[in-house]
Amino acid sequence: MFSVNHAPVLIVVMLLTAGFIVPLLGKKMALGRILFLSVGLVVVVLSLLTTFAVLESGTIVYAVGGWPAPHGIELVVDAFAAYSSLVISVISLIIYWFVVFAPREVKHEAGYYALILLLSAAMHGIVMTGDIFNLFVFVEISSLAAVAIIAVKGTKESIEASFRYLMLSALGSGGMLFGIALLFMITGQLSMEYMRVALSTTAGQYPLNLLTALGFMVIGFGIKSALFPLHIWLPDAHANAPTGSSALLSGLVVKVYIIAFMRIAYMTLGMDLFYILPLRQILLVLASLSILAGSVFAIVQDNIKRLLAFSTVAQVGYIFLGFSLLTERAVEGAIWHILIHAIMKTLLFLAVGVVIHQSGYKKISQIHGLARRMPFTFACITLGALSMVGIPGTAGFISKLYLALGALDAGQAIFAVLILASSLLSAIYYFPLIITAYFGHDALPNIKEPSLAVRLPLAVLSLAILFYGLMPSMLLPLVRQTALLITR
């Protein structure tokens, strides 16, 4: 008997199992590809079912193995988890499609698919689990898989970048585990819900423990989600990864850690602590610095993928900014931005990857007039860039609007100014790319558009940008409900 309550756990289990089956298929790669894509599709269906069920009848709590909390591990699928899981499954299906049909950049195809599946499983696990140690385990799986999908490219630069990412990521995990240990010390619980109940009575007695735990958590998640001074691994890692991996890492992985941090914040600590401890101010400052530093560093980049990577640092800042402003509209903006940035950055990374593969040019200064040879791909890049800047009519406008309104609601107009300023900065670093590609002398004539199957994901993502830009109402109830969950 299938009940929708089983859908969340099925998502994780299916992805994990498929991740181990695909490399076992050996030479039958056609079968592996079909399995890879169909698992992605089934996961989208399951997360849609979960989302509808959550919207209809509230949070789904699933006790894994029939052992309820506090002793067992529970999956707690509230509106936030359902929304995140939906975003992850849809965007990653598009990337799966691209990875299968785009020209190979990776030698071990089956192994690459396996790593991507494991990464997806871990991401779904992170956003859905209700147990803090289980969250740690999923974070570790996703960290290892994320490093591995960079290293599979096998070039000098990608190995070096992935090693640095691995070391910093391990440092971040250490910080997280220390934070969990300190929280466990004062609560004696691992289930986030029970932890919150215990903390509501004991938090006042152990202010030092709590403060230290939060410090470690901020450092841990800050490294993993590339919050400003801790972002140093990101540009190299995202710029030197294979195309599909860059899209996956920039579009989803970085954000999953923010989601995890926010889930710990409101499920475990309760939002009151956000106001009592200086956490909110610290996050606001770091987020603003991320936005400014990411944009300024992006301006001086000539390598297109590095430019996109620095832009990710800035966008992570937006999401943190929205969550730490904590007014309803700011949080809605941050939640929108998780989806919209995933769409935009995936589109840009995939399209730029296509350009690099077709032409061999990696730098802005090399792509003079290339748009005449690849009109479709550059139309997609232009749309993505316009949306990044936040031109009305594109999806990027919606999330920036909500964030700016949220900043005004919080009575801190300076952050609205910051958002405007950084939009201008992103125009400064995205427009040279478009201008050089469209104007300037003609490129070599033998450069062609990619095959139709590769253009499909780009088209879908471009349509999504226009669709959410013009009609944002479709996901609105879900976003509202999530924002209420956090700000209540």
Add this chain to the structure above:
Amino acid sequence: MELLERLYTNIYYLVAVVLFVIGFHTMLTHKNLLKKLMALNIMDTAIFLFFVAIGYRSGGQAPILLPGVEKFVNPVPSALILTGIVISVSFTAFALALVVLLYKHYGTLDSDEIIAIRGKKHV
């Protein structure tokens, strides 16, 4: 005097923090990638010690219900740390594999030299 006494009663936590700082310091100051990796492991060990010490009670027995035994050690942290150790091992194994590849490509294990060979500025 009181401070010393408190340090003595919390000796495990103290050692854990000292180990953590040793690991962190080594990781930041040493150039050799293998030493960095060892430092990372020391840090992990420090956290494991801290976690296990939370559940420890001096004179406590393993939590198996037998007549006459009343003082138990909390088994949850130990069980968790078993998972933590496995994760740490897989991290180390993976990192070592990357170190081998790095040595193949760059011919050195010195992080400064690797950066110099790449010849790129790091922003």
